Amino acid sequence: MQNVVAVVAAGRNAGPTVLGQRNIHIPTAGKIRAGIKVLTRKAQENPAALSIYEEGLRAGRSFDDIERSIVTQIPDLARPLVPKNVPYFTVRPGDFPNPETAAQIMRLYAEDRGDGVPRLYRFPVIFPADVWQAVMPHGLVAWGAGEKKFWSEYAPDGRTRVCKCYAPVPPDRSGRKPARTFGGRKTQLRRENNGMCDPENCREFQERKCNLSGRFIFYIPGVQSCDAFELPTNSVYSMTRAIQKFEALAFLRGGRISGFLDAKRTTFYISKVERDVPHIDEQGRSVRTKIWLIELEAPIDVTALLNVSDGTVLSDTTRETLTLDGTQPGPGVSASPPCDQVGAPADDRDPDDKPKRQSGADACDPAEPILAVVDAFGLERGRFEVFAKKKWGTGWKFNAGGRARVLATLESFEDLAALKAEVDSVLG
Known part of the structure; x- marks a missing residue:
């Protein structure tokens, strides 16, 4: 078919190699958190737990590290920390391989909004790929003892959602020890539900052991790092709104969401907004709650992307x-x-x-x-x-x-x- 416009699709997988044909993976070097973790009421009543928590905050340790220390020293407190929704992001040295990176982010973009404490409320980001699934990977995940137990993936048709788990390691030829595997642990479809991801009929999902888990992956202008950074989130509202922004900007920019948004080197910004969101309570009623959500901003003049003379976007x-x-x-x-x-x-x-x-x-x-x-x-x-x-x-x-x-x-x-x-x- 001659004269047909041909498109070079961004983000297509390359040819297979010895390590296999895999989906896009963008390496990251550190996490910015969407909130904080605080001691539970029971943990606050324990002087040792309170001391470990406060010392960890002063030392800039990650909340995961602080929680592990409390559990190790006080086994009776199985879950001493709970998340708390706040209007700012948390940047802790313990969440970065190079602690100076956290300090650099705070120096560049932290603000004091009147309480005397510099915090990260809003910061610029550049996404490294034009496929939003690559810069905001997400799925349903059930965690076991320190590793993923079950997780959702889409079948090659792009429509069927399946539930996967790690396959048992087979024995070697002698039968006395596990075989040495190549290319990492093998995975397989979960046997329950015929391998389908069906949340309404899934025991782990109904018991809140399997939940939506996602993350934004981006670079931050002015921060020196070969690897990208990530912002974990489990908010379906935040991710859904971000997908709408990604698709709208990609439509206007010929499929692009990566790089600067215009000739003025405008970037996306990540901030927080407080919104009323609905949820179902324990009695099955729909109620609304105010929470702080991650917001993706694109502060550009959209009309500047339009060629007004002929109505095209190019x-x-x-x-x-x-x-x-x-x-x-x-x-x-x-x-x-x-x-x-x-x-x-x-x-x-x-x-x-x-x-x-x-x-x-x-x-x-x-x-x-x-x-x-x-x-x-x-x-x-x-x-x-x-x-x-x-x-x-x-x-x-x-x-x-x-x-x-x-x-x-x-x-x-x-x-x-x-x-x-x-x-x-x-x-x-």
């Missing part, structure tokens, strides 16, 4: 990743094909076959190359356009970033059956 990355007849569009040039080339993929056909090439104003439809791909799949154009309008909004075909995103989605399907399944799931 970022530098779009120019780099879109090709037309093997030629990249230059600055200010739309990624749409010229009118005399639109429709080239669909030759004049017999009335009983595909529709004939359109003429006049319809021939200048900027989405024609994409609809030609739909024709090649064998899907009816009208149904696809209803699907695209519902999934991406009415303006997807009139900006280059939207068209690139839709075409990349089309290219991800292997056959008509997979594409029809996605269309049916959206349209019902």
